[in-house]
Amino acid sequence: MLEIDGFPTIEDVRTTLPSEERLARGPVAVHECFQDIPCNPCVASCPVGAISMEKLTSQPIIDHDRCTGCGSCVSACPGLAIFLLWKKGEKAQVTIPYEMLNAPTPGETVEGLDRYGRPVCEASVVRVVRMPSLDKRSKTMLVTLEVDAAYMLDVRSFRKG
Numbered sequence: 001m002l003e004i005d006g007f008p009t010i011e012d013v014r015t016t017l018p019s020e021e022r023l024a025r026g027p028v029a030v031h032e033c034f035q036d037i038p039c040n041p042c043v044a045s046c047p048v049g050a051i052s053m054e055k056l057t058s059q060p061i062i063d064h065d066r067c068t069g070c071g072s073c074v075s076a077c078p079g080l081a082i083f084l085l086w087k088k089g090e091k092a093q094v095t096i097p098y099e100m101l102n103a104p105t106p107g108e109t110v111e112g113l114d115r116y117g118r119p120v121c122e123a124s125v126v127r128v129v130r131m132p133s134l135d136k137r138s139k140t141m142l143v144t145l146e147v148d149a150a151y152m153l154d155v156r157s158f159r160k161g
C-alpha cells in the first residue's frame with residue numbers, strides 16, 4: 001500500500017487504466033504516480049499533449065485516446081512511474097523504463113518481477129530502445145517484455161537469467 005511501503009495496490013493501478021478497447025488497439029501509456037509531488041516532465045515530454053496536470057503538485061492525467069504510445073513520457077519520468085501496455089489477446093506487452101547497464105537483448109528470456117521485485121512469470125524481451133529525450137543526459141531505456149496477458153498488471157520489472 002502506497003502510504004505504508006510506497007507501492008501502489010492493484011486497486012490503485014486500476015484507477016488509471018485505459019479501456020479494454022484502447023488496451024487492445026496498441027501501446028498506451030499508464031502512470032503509477034499517485035502522490036502529489038511537484039513534478040511534471042511527463043507533461044512536457046508528450047508530443048501530442050496527451051498528459052495534463054491541474055497544477056504542478058497534481059497527479060498526471062493521461063488522455064488514452066490521444067496517446068500514440070510513443071514512449072517519450074516513459075523515458076522522461078524521473079520516478080520511473082510510467083509504463084506502456086498493449087493487450088494482444090492471450091499475450092500482453094509491457095514497456096518498462098530501465099536504467100541498469102546490463103541491458104537485455106531482444107529475444108532473450110528474462111524473469112518478470114512485480115513491484116516488490118518478486119518473481120511473477122517468464123517474459124520475453126521484444127524491444128530495447130533508447131529514446132531521444134528533452135534531457136540529453138537521460139540514459140533511460142525502454143524495454144518491452146511480452147508476458148501472458150494475465151500478468152500484464154503485475155509485471156513492472158525483470159531480472160536477467
Ligand code: SF4
Pocket residue numbers: 028029045046047048049050051062066067068069070071072073074
Ligand atoms: S506514450 Fe507518447 S503520446 Fe502517449 S502519453 Fe506518453 S508521450 Fe504522450
Ligand code: SF4
Pocket residue numbers: 031033039040041042043060076077078079080081082
Ligand atoms: S514525470 Fe513521472 S513522477 Fe513526475 S509527475 Fe509525471 S508521472 Fe509523476
